[in-house]
Amino acid sequence: MTYLRYAALGDSFTEGVGDVDPALPNGVRGWADRVATALHTAQSDTRYVNLAIRGRKLVPIVEEQVDAAIALGPDLVTIHAGGNDLLRPSVDITALAAVYDDAIGRLTATGATVVLFTPHDPGAAAGFRALRGRFAILAEAMREIADRHDAVLVDYWRLRDYDDVRLWSFDRLHMSAAGHQRMAMAVLDALGVDHDLQTLELAPLPELSTAEQARQALTWVTGFAGPWLGRRLRGVSSGDTLAPKYPDWSVPPQ
Structure with missing residues (x-):
């Protein structure tokens, strides 16, 4: 097709x-x-x-x-x-x-x-x-x-x-x-x-200690999960201020 x-x-x-x-x-x-x-x-x-x-x-x-x-x-x-x-x-x-x-x-x-x-x-x-x-x-x-x-x-x-x-x-x-x-x-x-x-080529998986895994989890909570939950509680969406990327017929990105 x-x-x-x-x-x-x-x-x-x-x-x-x-x-x-x-x-x-x-x-x-x-x-x-x-x-x-x-x-x-x-x-x-x-x-x-x-x-x-x-x-x-x-x-x-x-x-x-x-x-x-x-x-x-x-x-x-x-x-x-x-x-x-x-x-x-x-x-x-x-x-x-x-x-x-x-x-x-x-x-x-x-x-x-x-x-x-x-x-x-x-x-x-x-x-x-x-x-x-x-x-x-x-x-x-x-x-x-x-x-x-x-x-x-x-x-x-x-x-x-x-x-x-x-x-x-x-x-x-x-x-x-x-x-x-x-x-x-x-x-x-x-x-x-x-x-x-x-x-795509993938980087090797890092070998993280227990402490490093805990720090990574905390970074995820503070960097994503917390703000995401805050938006949910406020009734706000990450897309509220965005428009569609290509609303009309366009040549695809090269």
């Missing part, structure tokens, strides 16, 4: 948080940019929109991005949402899946190829392990939705590479540059698109 109009929808996962690039809009690159660039390399007429905004929950993503994307007439859509819902104190996963199902149905009805994702398995991350059951239930719902609508599924849960901490950024919530590169490869492979992307 050749895709000429690729629309990326979602939250921080799709915006590219964790893959820092100050030269790009919102200061990040991300797997969707990398996919778009690979598609453009194969076909120079390819254009790209990325409507994703960090911090968005599922309903705002659907309300703000799905109809906007349909109006643009893409032939390829990727959508990832629900992660921010799962991190809230309580969540109705059945209701979440119903909203997702309706959105995927509307997107596939346009004739576009639609790619969706399961959540990842947080079992290897101590800070998020307690939420593993929620992630697993939504993962199975996403597999059912993909089957129902004949969508392309990237089963993030089963990509065991992500048990490696080096595929995650400092905040342990977003992928690193290496993680985004790996996801771009997974998406292109799921689509059956030839590409020349390779896994």
